[in-house]
Amino acid sequence: MAKPKNILFIMFDQLRWDYLSCYGHPHLQTPNIDKLASKGVRFDRAYIQSPLCGPSRMSTYTGRYVHSHGASWNNVPLKVGERTMGDYLRDLGMGCWLVGKTHMKADAEGMARLGLEPDSVIGARVSECGFDVFERDDGMRPEGPDGFYDDGGALKYNEYLRIKGYESDNPWHDYANSANDGAGNVLSGWFMENSDKPANIAEDDSETPYLTRRGIEFIESRGDAPWCCHLSYIKPHWPYIVPAPYHDMFGPEQFLDVVRTDAERQTDHPVFGGMMKAPVGQAFSQTEVRDKVLGAYMGLIKQCDDQMEVLFDWLEKTGRMDDTMIVVTSDHGDYLGDHWLGEKTFCHDTSVRVPMIVYDPSAEADGTRGTVSDALVQLIDLAPTFVEIAGGNSADLDHVLEGQSLLPLLRGQKQLREYAFCEYDFSMTPLAKRLDLDTAEARLFMVTDTRYKLIEFGGGIRPMLFDRHDDPDELVDLGESDAHAGVMAQLSSALNTWARRPAQRTTITNETLRQTRSQRSTKGVILGAYGEADADADLTEKYRNRKAAPVRGA
Missing domain, CATH: 3.40.720.10 (Alkaline Phosphatase, subunit A)
Structure with a gap:
């Protein structure tokens, strides 16, 4: 083939x-x-x-x-x-x-x-x-x-x-x-x-x-x-x-x-x-x-x-x-x-x-x-x-x-993902109106690992949790189970981390950002230098030994 x-x-x-x-x-x-x-x-x-x-x-x-x-x-x-x-x-x-x-x-x-x-x-x-x-x-x-x-x-x-x-x-x-x-x-x-x-x-x-x-x-x-x-x-x-x-x-x-x-x-x-x-x-x-x-x-x-x-x-x-x-x-x-x-x-x-x-x-x-x-x-x-x-x-x-x-x-290699995510914005549905939810609140977010699934909601509505190992048909909502508070906290943290990702930073590559970390500015911007000796000589070359006529009254 x-x-x-x-x-x-x-x-x-x-x-x-x-x-x-x-x-x-x-x-x-x-x-x-x-x-x-x-x-x-x-x-x-x-x-x-x-x-x-x-x-x-x-x-x-x-x-x-x-x-x-x-x-x-x-x-x-x-x-x-x-x-x-x-x-x-x-x-x-x-x-x-x-x-x-x-x-x-x-x-x-x-x-x-x-x-x-x-x-x-x-x-x-x-x-x-x-x-x-x-x-x-x-x-x-x-x-x-x-x-x-x-x-x-x-x-x-x-x-x-x-x-x-x-x-x-x-x-x-x-x-x-x-x-x-x-x-x-x-x-x-x-x-x-x-x-x-x-x-x-x-x-x-x-x-x-x-x-x-x-x-x-x-x-x-x-x-x-x-x-x-x-x-x-x-x-x-x-x-x-x-x-x-x-x-x-x-x-x-x-x-x-x-x-x-x-x-x-x-x-x-x-x-x-x-x-x-x-x-x-x-x-x-x-x-x-x-x-x-x-x-x-x-x-x-x-x-x-x-x-x-x-x-x-x-x-x-x-x-x-x-x-x-x-x-x-x-x-x-x-x-x-x-x-x-x-x-x-x-x-x-x-x-x-x-x-x-x-x-x-x-x-x-x-x-x-x-x-x-x-x-x-x-x-x-x-x-x-x-x-x-x-x-x-x-x-x-x-x-x-x-x-x-x-x-x-x-092709036979391992590639592990710990979580999968799904979301639904129902702000334009009749349900959002019935629940009196603002457009920013009528949303839900799901995170799942290989066993548990957590669904969080806007508007102060309580979350839902399913254990697909013990309950593969997802019939029992554990969202109010004290025994599963730790699981919910872990999944909620994963959801929060996911939500904070830099999803809108699309005009510059991550590799460019990484390379920039170790690159000196060579365009004349010198910050934190008290005197010439505090900066690399090649960076201050354009600012040394320069002449300009004094302005009267300056």
């Missing part, structure tokens, strides 16, 4: 780590993703940096924590000055292209201030999170009384569907994400009572196969030039609906048991309890809702895995498996009723722990093929990893990139 010169960075949306058979799901078989794991390393403790699409992805693309880059919620723009993996890779001669979703919103105000036109090359890259765009499809074209959620959502996909004969002003909704009663009535996928019905679309025209083909078309277009392709799938993210034959492949006998207790539901914790009271939490607390959604969710994942067979077989036939690093991961998980919650937006492993499988074709990785790593890793580790695959040195960027390259782990 040759060293990788290309990177295929596959991200699914809202894919739980424990819904792949290589991670232990007993009924949902994902042989094609499993096959990739058998050729690479499966990371068992991979954590995201925020439990929501936008901020999680912005962290992954920048290699930085959320309160470093500032894009703290969906549709909060990424600052115009933030560099992303596309910027780093292009500097190293590798193209970086998008096929699919980013959930990125451009900093239009910042671009206007700097005179960056969106249709210029630089402006387009800044607008698209540093990627050159082969096709962007965030998979979101819902429409309400105030218009579309995303004016640019699914435009090319809708055009494709109309060409294929799906007549509608929004075929993304009416066909790809809805069922039909047979009499022409659209049964919207937004209503979970329809999740067990087949989407009204030929399977080959649905979103996941469509994006697979677009990814292959991109790779075919690249020739021999090195590339990174971010193939970013929309599913198994809601709307929870999937075309036949996947819609009825799985039933209650194949569902994982729901993970929750009555004690959890009776919690007095204002944030955790408040999230349970949200409409999505109330909905997923109902067995009927969970059963309808789980069948579709598992079907969507099965379809994703089948498309990996299409993609990986094509890579094998074309020889691309020999020179391409492949990453499979997700931007966050999905509660699916566990802990009386739906969606993501909190910090149980159900939400913040994700699958991460990395295949490195280089000979240096032969010793780790098919292994499982229990090292703590984070999605921000991908950017420095990609920099090194492109021939760069991520250590040169340690003043900007906050992750660690995975190459040592992939």
Whole structure:
């Protein structure tokens, strides 16, 4: 095998780590993703940096924590000055292209201030999170009384569907994400009572196969030039609906048991309890809702895995498996009723722990093929990893990139991280209003080591603590346990140390700072010298034996 010169960075949306058979799901078989794991390393403790699409992805693309880059919620723009993996890779001669979703919103105000036109090359890259765009499809074209959620959502996909004969002003909704009663009535996928019905679309025209083909078309277009392709799938993210034959492949006998207790539901914790009271939490607390959604969710994942067979077989036939690093991961998980919650937006492993499988074709990785790593890793580790695959040195960027390259782990070396961190800014949510929290207070921060997980909150709200050794399902909150005060203090100290890191000092490298420590100033600034003899002679040369006419009256 040759060293990788290309990177295929596959991200699914809202894919739980424990819904792949290589991670232990007993009924949902994902042989094609499993096959990739058998050729690479499966990371068992991979954590995201925020439990929501936008901020999680912005962290992954920048290699930085959320309160470093500032894009703290969906549709909060990424600052115009933030560099992303596309910027780093292009500097190293590798193209970086998008096929699919980013959930990125451009900093239009910042671009206007700097005179960056969106249709210029630089402006387009800044607008698209540093990627050159082969096709962007965030998979979101819902429409309400105030218009579309995303004016640019699914435009090319809708055009494709109309060409294929799906007549509608929004075929993304009416066909790809809805069922039909047979009499022409659209049964919207937004209503979970329809999740067990087949989407009204030929399977080959649905979103996941469509994006697979677009990814292959991109790779075919690249020739021999090195590339990174971010193939970013929309599913198994809601709307929870999937075309036949996947819609009825799985039933209650194949569902994982729901993970929750009555004690959890009776919690007095204002944030955790408040999230349970949200409409999505109330909905997923109902067995009927969970059963309808789980069948579709598992079907969507099965379809994703089948498309990996299409993609990986094509890579094998074309020889691309020999020179391409492949990453499979997700931007966050999905509660699916566990802990009386739906969606993501909190910090149980159900939400913040994700699958991460990395295949490195280089000979240096032969010793780790098919292994499982229990090292703590984070999605921000991908950017420095990609920099090194492109021939760069991520250590040169340690003043900007906050992750660690995975190459040592992939190639049999030890690289220990003591803690992983995640954060969530819920200041624009109804929960923040109900709790009367200021925008600076409606935040939470998570730190985890290999055993304990601490979640701290703003606004004077008490912390939560879980012991994942004795309580792997995270059902017992130890936040008020006197016996665990020492553990909480240790993790809180780690969180405080992390929060004090110099995350915004990005315009000068750490190596330059270190070198400056031992360098004398040779530009004429002399401090602390009482006379000439108190400074090095070469530094005072410009100030000795000089002549100037005296000024009268001075």
